[in-house]
Amino acid sequence: xxxxxxxxxxxxxxxxxxxxxxxxxxxxxxxxxxxxxxxxxxxxxxxxxxxxxxxxxxxxxxxxxxxxxxxxxxxxxxxxxxxxxxxxxxxxxxxxxxxxxxxxxxxxxxxxxxxxxxxxxxxxxxxxxxxxxxxxxxxxxxxxxxxxxxxxxxxxxxxxxxxxxxxxxxxxxxxxxxxxxxxxxxxxxxxxxxxxxxxxxx
Numbered sequence: 569x570x571x572x573x574x575x576x577x578x579x580x581x582x583x584x585x586x587x588x589x590x591x592x593x594x595x596x597x598x599x600x601x602x603x604x605x606x607x608x609x610x611x612x613x614x615x616x617x618x619x620x621x622x623x624x625x626x627x628x629x630x631x632x633x634x635x636x637x638x639x640x641x642x643x644x645x646x647x648x649x650x651x652x653x654x655x656x657x658x659x660x661x662x663x664x665x666x667x668x669x670x671x672x673x674x675x676x677x678x679x680x681x682x683x684x685x686x687x688x689x690x691x692x693x694x695x696x697x698x699x700x701x702x703x704x705x706x707x708x709x710x711x712x713x714x715x716x717x718x719x720x721x722x723x724x725x726x727x728x729x730x731x732x733x734x735x736x737x738x739x740x741x742x743x744x745x746x747x748x749x750x751x752x753x754x755x756x757x758x759x760x761x762x763x764x765x766x767x768x769x770x
Contacts (some may be wrong), residue, residue, distance in 0.1 A: 580646030587635045595632050602631075602650045609654040613741070614661070623661060627654045659726050663719065703754045712747035719744065 579601070586594035607620075614620045631653050634640060641648050668758055707713050711733065718724045730740050 581643035584635055584643035584646060586638050587632065588638060598632065598635070598646075598650075599628050602628075602647065605651060606648065609651060610658060613658050619661065623654075624658055627657050630657065634754075649721045655726075663723070699753070703751060703758050706754055706758075707750060709747070709750070711743065712750055715740075715744050715747050716751060 574641050583594050583598050583601070587598065606624060610620045610627075614623065627650075631650050634649075634653070640646060642649070704713050704716065714733070715729065718729050719726070726737070726740060730737060731737070733740075735743065
């Protein structure tokens with residue numbers, strides 16, 4: 569599904585000028601004009617209605633704040649700016665969700681009492697970080713490793729990664745999902761090995 573085209577016809581620059589001048593009605597018009605475009609971008613990637621609604625609100629809040637601050641360098645291309653903000657918010661949502669998932673897996677690996685010395689906490693956190701890199705090195709598919717490192721660790725833009733690896737947006741989502749599944753399987757296997765070594769050492 570393509571993002572619906574919007575004919576600016578000078579309207580984008582007019583809206584930007586009016587919003588910067590403090591006209592609230594112009595902000596309402598901006599939301600009305602670009603609402604469908606933003607919804608299409610969100611629904612293309614997000615199926616959860618509550619999440620989609622939250623993203624919709626966040627996107628327009630960000631757009632209006634940036635317009636007020638004068639961050640739109642080409643007012644005549646306002647539609648491209650709005651769509652870019654929408655795609656960035658959707659991408660960051662999935663990135664945050666994946667990080668929470670990986671963080672939860674890592675936190676469940678080692679249970680520390682609240683009074684554990686800071687040095688011990690730092691040591692165990694380092695061991696978990698080392699385990700993550702060890703798992704990445706064990707992954708047989710180089711493209712999987714590149715995707716996980718570039719998207720989640722280096723925080724590169726999805727569009728740039730797609731261009732470098734010859735992927736479409738939808739193919740990127742599919743490949744990334746599979747890479748995360750393979751990573752999770754290897755990580756859980758490594759944790760079981762690590763737990764076995766700890767039990768033998770006791």
